[in-house]
Amino acid sequence: MSEQESEIRKDYFLDRYVVFAPKRLKKPKKIYQKPETVVAECVFCPPYVNDPSKQIQIKDYGKKNNTWEVKVIGNLYPALSLNNMKAYGEQEVIIETPEHGKEIHELPVEHMVKVFDVYADRYETMMAKDGICYTIVFKNEGGRAGASIPHSHSQLISLPMIPPKIAKEAAAVDKYIDRHGSCPYCDIVKSERKGPRAIFEDDNFFVLSPYASESPYGVWFIPKRHIRSISDLKPNEKLSLANFLKKILFKLDEIDASYNYFIQNSLDLESHHMIIKLAPRPNIWAGLELGTGIIINPVPPEEATKFYQN
Ligand SMILES: [Zn+2]
Ligand SMILES: [Zn+2]
CATH class of the missing domain: 3.30.428.10 (HIT-like)
Structure with missing residues (x-):
């Protein structure tokens, strides 16, 4: 070009x-x-995030300097929930580090690998639940990409249906395989x-x-x-x-x-x-x-x- x-x-x-x-x-x-993003008090920083009256505790992974290395919490205002049959599904937030202001690529590669381990563990946990057809793991970084809290985190959302975009790509993959083997x-x-x-x-x-x-x-x-x-x-x-x-x-x-x-x-x-x-x-x-x-x-x-x- x-x-x-x-x-x-x-x-x-x-x-x-x-x-x-x-x-x-x-x-x-x-x-x-x-x-620019400014927050008064970060809801993903310890000790706030560890308080069960403030955040839904799901699981802590690893231990270093007396705290977790990666932490999973529930979403306080979930769009989807396992209790709502009209919008069935689940959402989790993966806090990638206790250190505020450190982005994922600023962590040592070994720590990034731990984050991927947690992605895999949460993915399997969600996919094993009744009525869940698809789980997406994603990260939004920066205000324009939809991130609302500037403490490095990823999210998982599991859905009760195969999203049309995924279904469409899967069908295109099948067609390609038929044609090319x-x-x-x-x-x-x-x-x-x-x-x-x-x-x-x-x-x-x-x-x-x-x-x-x-x-x-x-x-x-x-x-x-x-x-x-x-x-x-x-x-x-x-x-x-x-x-x-x-x-x-x-x-x-x-x-x-x-x-x-x-x-x-x-x-x-x-x-x-x-x-x-x-x-x-x-x-x-x-x-x-x-x-x-x-x-x-x-x-x-x-x-x-x-x-x-x-
Ligand atoms: Zn924070
Ligand atoms: Zn392949």
């Missing part, structure tokens, strides 16, 4: 289009601006490894800026083994993921980007491949995006790849 010309790209296997419009980008490093994500690793969108790789993970990325600087983390969920990740794979996520998030710090990442665990099908998707949040989606679902992205993935590698 030339520096001036726009290009419409279709996703690898989904019916999804993105318009790359590089010339809209006058100042490449200035598309993000992190809003192979998994689309395994094929993406093969076809992109030597290309201009490959950011990092080791024996365990391949990290790329996807061909039709919906977000500027969007990144996918694909485990090289064809595995179904975060529960299948081995310790050395979690270590690779932590190292790569750390590098990517430090680069996003440079441009003050708010971001979301989420773990897309497969539906219970052997043929499906789990993936972690990271989406920095653009300033605003305008009429075209809201009205048609077609996204305009000012940052070609090849340019994003160079940014992350520098």
